[in-house]
Amino acid sequence: MAGSEEEPRYSRQLYVLGGGARRLPESAVLVSGLRGTGAQVATALVLAGTGRVVLHDCGAVCTADRAHQFLLGESDLGQNRAKASQRALAELNPCVVVKAHTEGLSEAFLASFQVVVLTESPLEEQLRIGEFCHARGICFIVADTKGLAGQVFCDFGECFVVDDPAEGDPVSAAVEHISQGNPGVVTYMGTENSHGHLFRDGDLVTFSGVQGMTELNGHEPVPVRVLDAFRLEISDTSSFSPYRCGGQVSQVQQPQECSHKSLCQALEEPKIQVASPEDLPRSCSLHAAFQALHAFRREQGRLPRPRAPADAERVLALARSLGAQQGPLDEDMVRAFASVSAGDLCPVAAVVGALAAQEVLKAITRKFLPLDQWLYFDALECLALPGAAQLTETDCAPRGSRYDGQIAVFGANFQEKLGHQKYLVVGAGAIGCELLKNFAMMGLAAGPDGELIVTDMDTVALSNLHRQLLYRSADISEPKSVVAAAAVQRMNPDVRVTAHQNQVGPATEILYKDNFFRHLDGVASALDTIEARAYLERRCLCCHTPLLDSGTEGTRGNVLAMVPSLTKPLGPASTARDGTFPLCTLRHFPRTIQHTLQWAREEFEGLFQLPAEQVNKFMEDPAFLEQQLPGKVLEQVWDSLRERPQDWRDCVRWARRRWQSCYHDAIAQLLHIYPPEHETSPGVPFWAGDRSCPHPLTFNPDNDTHLDYVLVAAQLFAQVHRVPPCMDRAAIQAVLRDVVLPPFAPQEGLQIPLTEEPTEAQVLTDHRQLTEVTQDLLQWRQELVGDEDTHAPLMEPIHFEKDNNVHIDFITAASNLRAENYGISPASWLTSKRIAGRIVPAIITTTAAVAGLACLEVYKLVWGCQDLSCYRNSNISLAACLLLRVQPPPAPTYRYGGREWSCWDRLEMRAVGADGQAMTVQEVLDWLQRTYGWTVTMLLCGDIVLYDSKADAETRARQQAQRLSKSLEDARMPQQQDLELLYICEGEDAEPEDTRPPLLCSLP
Secondary structure: OHHHHOOHHHHHHHHHHHHHHHHHHHOEEEEEOOOHHHHHHHHHHHHHOOOEEEEEOOOEOOHHHHHOOOOOOHHHOOOEHHHHHHHHHHHHOOOOEEEEEOOOOOHHHHOOOOEEEEEOOOHHHHHHHHHHHHHHOOEEEEEEEEOOEEEEEEEOOOOEEEOEOOOOOOOEEEEEEEOOOOOOEEEEEOOOOOOOOOOOOOOEEEEEOOEOOHHHEOOOOEEOEEEEOOEEEOOOOOOOOOOOEOOEEEEEOOOEEEOOOOHHHHHHOOOEOOOOHHHHHHHHHHHHHHHHHHHHHHHHOOOOOOOOHHHHHHHHHHHHHHOHHHOOOOHHHHHHHHHOOOOOOHHHHHHHHHHHHHHHHHHHHOEOOOOOOEEEEEOHHHHHOOOOOOOOOOOOOOOOOOOHHHHHHHOHHHHHHHHOOEEEEEOOOHHHHHHHHHHHHHOOOOOOOOEEEEEOOOEOOHHHOOOOOOOOHHHOOOEHHHHHHHHHHHHOOOOOEEEEOOOOOHHHOOOOOHHHHHOOOEEEEOOOOHHHHHHHHHHHHHHOOOEEEEEEEOOEEEEEEEOOOOEOOOOOOOOOOOOOOOHHHHHHOOOOHHHHHHHHHHHHHHHHOHHHHHHHHHHHOHHHHHHOOOEHHHHHHHHHHHOOOOOHHHHHHHHHHHHHHHHHHHHHHHHHHOOOOOEEEOOEEOOOOOOOOOOOOOOOOOOHHHHHHHHHHHHHHHHHOOOOOOOOHHHHHHHHHOOOOOOOOOOOOOOOOOOOOOOOOOEOOOHHHHHHHHHHHHHHHHHHHOOOOOOOOOOOOOOOOOOOHHHHHHHHHHHHHHHHHOOOOOOOHHHHHHHHOOOOOOOHHHHHHHHHHHHHHHHHHHHOOOOHHHOOEEEEEOOOOEEEEEOOOEOOEEEEOOEEEEOOOOEEEEOEOOOOOEOEHHHHHHHHHHHHOOOEEEEEEOOEEEEEOOOOHHHHHHHHHOEHHHHHHHOOOOOOOEEEEEEEEOOOOOOOHHHOOOEEEEOO
16 A cells, blocks of 8 residues: 555655655765754754765864854763764664764865765865865855854855745636636635635646546646636636536646856855845845955954953955955944854754755755845844843853853853753654753753753654654664663753643643743643644743744644743634635535545545444443434444445445445436436536535456545454454455445435534434334344353444554545545645644754754843843744744733733732631622722632622622632632632723733632
């Protein structure tokens, strides 16, 4: 079957890079420079499965390398950087050949590579190697970081062809109408999750399943011009037959050619990619600043000393001499850049290294358009932080510490602050691993009173290994948090890290109470569900705990900073699509492959899970059926027992009957009720718009898809009934040739719903039939289990697992057959697995970049920055080489009780009475009256009414005398030390709770 050909290790990466990812083993990549940026590039390539990675570095490991080169340990000090890194990378992925090269880079040596990456390289070497690579057609990349800034340069030659330039699958839509004209106009329907235009001017499209204007079916791709969100102009259709109904219009991906200048030319005439035009002047100034830094190094033989004004001014003077052809120079930015350019920061190396590694993957796979040609990144806003701006040369001088590269930027006192931090990392998956790696390098929680907690319920799986660098093959099935914590301690033994195996959610609030969150300096979220992220955001908002929320999908990622009192809370994320669609669409009128895949998911559950569960319940207790309506469940149990197979041949015959029922008889019945020529009203065809007219399939045992379905359906059916299966295709074909099925006979009077109105459950009303079915069931149960009170389950329910290849084989075959019924283009095995399994595509480059961006915000939180303009929310798209960083929105305010409040404001009271016990409700009401002058008419704790002024006098008296703790006890709520109460005051209506500050009560 198709599934057996895929590498589980790289499954989520293949969803991003596509089939081209299988070419990775054929490539050879040179990474020169194995400090922070080079280590990030090399690690990403090894995890991704690049066939051969050669590491080049002539330098020896020094103490300062330990703050950004996460591959090295204490025992590597004094050894060659490339050789020491080679040992660590070789064990990271045994599928990749990793070699070390410690001599010069000769042309003969360079000629054997498809891609050459230079990091930490002098400009003269960049120019020499860049010219050689350009002349030989070798893809050439420069990645460099200096302090808080970085640059990436790409030269893929004068004629580089990108096979698959766009991100995501080609779009398609259902056709509603096509006009006869020159040009013809196509009207189409948007998909359930489409927003705005699906197509763009110049896109090439093809048509399939069109009825009437059949000349378009199979026609070569035609260009389109977009008229609006639902109409396209195409070529001349005036001579074609009139359009009748149906059809799909699908985008065709076309290769695209790129042309790059050599580094020498690109320095003088730079093409700089920016997220918005406003960013171009800043990037141009950085372009000049990096060249000036190279000139300073040639002149002085060193980088500028940290925070040395004279050195910074000299860099600025050199930049001015280059600035004429680059545009206006931002002199303050150049000074800031130069003043910290001797620094090395792990987060900056993570971002720039990830960007460069993605460009390598583009060169290898020819997937996505490469960078054209320069990209600059900086986080110099960190230097505006209170405390950072006043640092002196003495504050930032080297100490002989592993953190000297970080001290050069932020000073020695800040390094101590980092050590005192208490942080929680929720999730030890792809992003979590990168966060923990960066935290270890930064020295976060490495002081005597620091604490780093990582919690994750999951265990390490094979498919994690291509993007989660803390895990190895030997760690499979081990708890992620435990393995990750041990890896952090190996990277930096001083970090005080603790592993938990808990979910952070309502069920664990007994462990993670409000005080737990209040004592944290920050929380880093590396979760992959909307619900879990929303819960964590609510807890941090309530406890005034800073939160950094990170997420990725394929080559896209984002980081959101939530800073108490400053920023707007993250708020409810957009609801994730759960892959469900209207029932009548799935059952009778699918128009996309997503519809047929969801139908196949429900078919799987309805055939191999639910019936088995119902039969087992009946076998365990016959009274189970008495609790059900005498309808579908009763019939399902009866059918399941009636169809029990004796051997695998019976399973094959069952699968063949199921094929006939789904792909021939059901479609023939639908067309019997609504023939192709059926009209909803005179002149208005029924099969039009979002309804594609289907056609029945004829079974052919020599058709691979037909046979695949029968084989895997029979295998699953055999598993459910505990029958040994047979996987011999020839033997199954022989059984199939002997199967004779009765001809199709349509059912008269059968109704098919055309709307989503719920239908009542079918009930067996024929008393005689109901009696016969019940008697059959009781007799079969007696024969199968006798009078024993205990027995093993008769059947084995199968729950769908996205990582089970047999399950995906069934989904793929079932979906593609149904797609053929309706003229929908089939999906590959990988695409079917991604959609049906609701898998979020993931890749190491994106997770590394996102984690680096999040850690830059950690620096600001550690400084205790209260200036909103210093913080950044980030969005990246590595496929499009875009990085957008913007100031977070400020905390919203509102008016209540005659004054302005922030969404972060709380009313806090210690709800302890004079007797040391919890306050009574009346004492709380008195406190609000005394402190704020508010007369409360209603007081609530969640849904529990503690006080209601409209209640009768006796009830009010009882409520007022009740202690808060007793109120919770009576309501059977868990005992809590901190309560959040909602109140409504005199003269106001019951408004939403976010229009008033909540009242937090601390109980004794």
